[in-house]
Amino acid sequence: MSTKGFVSIIALIVGLLLAFNSIYVVTEYQRAIMLEFGRMVQADIKPGLHFKKPWAKVSKFDGRLLTADMTPESFFTVEQKRLVVDSYIKWQIKDVETYYKATGGDEATAESRLAQRVADGLRNQFGRRTLHDVVSGKRDELMSEITASINVDAMKLLGIEVKDIRVKRIDFPPEASQSVFARMAADREKEAREYRSQGKEQAEVIGADADKQRAVLEANAYRDAERIRGDGDAKAAAIFAEAYSKDPEFYSFVRSLNAYRLSFSGKDDLMVVDPQSDFFRYLKDPKGKN
Structure with a gap:
């Protein structure tokens, strides 16, 4: 092979490599930015087929709704009751430029920073509410307030939109669980005794009413029977008298x-x-x- 042909092949290979490095695709569920020598030159690239300079770098991030499971943490209610709370966060990249600058594009770093802010928000909200409110009474209201407050800072500082924050489980610490269960059992036993007492009282009232109705029915039946028997005896006596008068x-x-x-x-x-x-x-x- 001549030198000219060899150079042509090398040039073709280099051209193909440059062309390959100049074409990239962003899908509809991705967010992307372009960097040149570590400096961001284009943010939030739209989905589709794109071209870039061969030395430019394109970083892609998952733009779908993501779930971050938080590590269970302890919080105190307004009555100083300690609870172990397990929760999760639904979040999505909204401002890809801010997201990259704040986290370097690392999803784990984003979730870690977001989790810390959510933990602080939960701590503040739990500290202003009673045990009943956080367990059942006003949990939806609590989650809505936390989501709204966290979302403002998350958008501004991390470029993340917090869609939802939910509590998966609320437990008492292991050392307190036994006493809590004992108290709950005592409360249920007290309710059971009250229900049994009310049931016994109602049973006595119903029984007394039934006895009264039975006595009234028996008295009425005896009265009617005596009247019928008297009528029968009277008719029998009348028949006997009539028969006797016809042929004594x-x-x-x-x-x-x-x-x-x-x-x-x-x-x-x-x-x-x-x-x-x-x-x-x-x-x-x-x-x-x-």
């Missing part, structure tokens, strides 16, 4: 037969009766004539 002799005969049947039902019965008494009137004469 036949009525006397039937009554005598019933008396004989009842009197002579037992084989071992012994009766001492005057043979001339009216009891044997129909035995002597079917017509009952003596």
Whole structure:
């Protein structure tokens, strides 16, 4: 190969390398800046295909919504109750120039500085609130205030927008957990005793009312039964009287037969009766004539 051809190949390779180093792509989920000899010459490069000088350097950062888990820390409430709080931060690069100048483009450095500011904010907010407020009562309000206050400094100093700050877990210190659980158990037992007492009281009231209603129902039933029985006896007496008035002799005969049947039902019965008494009137004469 001639010297001219060799030089041409070298020139082609160098040209390709320069072209390769001059083309770069920024995706829609990235933020990018351009540096020349360590000096920023272009910030917040838009997504797409771009060209640069071969010696220029392009630094790209994740522009999506990121999550930073904070290390659990201890905070005191206004009653001086110590709590161990585990939280996380949702953040996103908003001003890439400020972000690079403040953190050097290092995500871990950004999260560390952001976490420190959030910890200070949580410490201040917890110190102004009661245990009930931070655990359940006003937690949403607390998180909103912290997010708003932290976001101002984060945007100004770090170029970061804090989207949300949330508490994952709030615990008592290990040494206090046992006493807290014992107190909670005592409170629940007290509530249980109150509920049982109220239930017993209501049961007695309901039982007394049921007994009263039963007594009233039984009395009404007995009254109605006696009235019906009296009506029946009256009707029976009226029927007997009517039957007797139609044929008194036949009525006397039937009554005598019933008396004989009842009197002579037992084989071992012994009766001492005057043979001339009216009891044997129909035995002597079917017509009952003596």
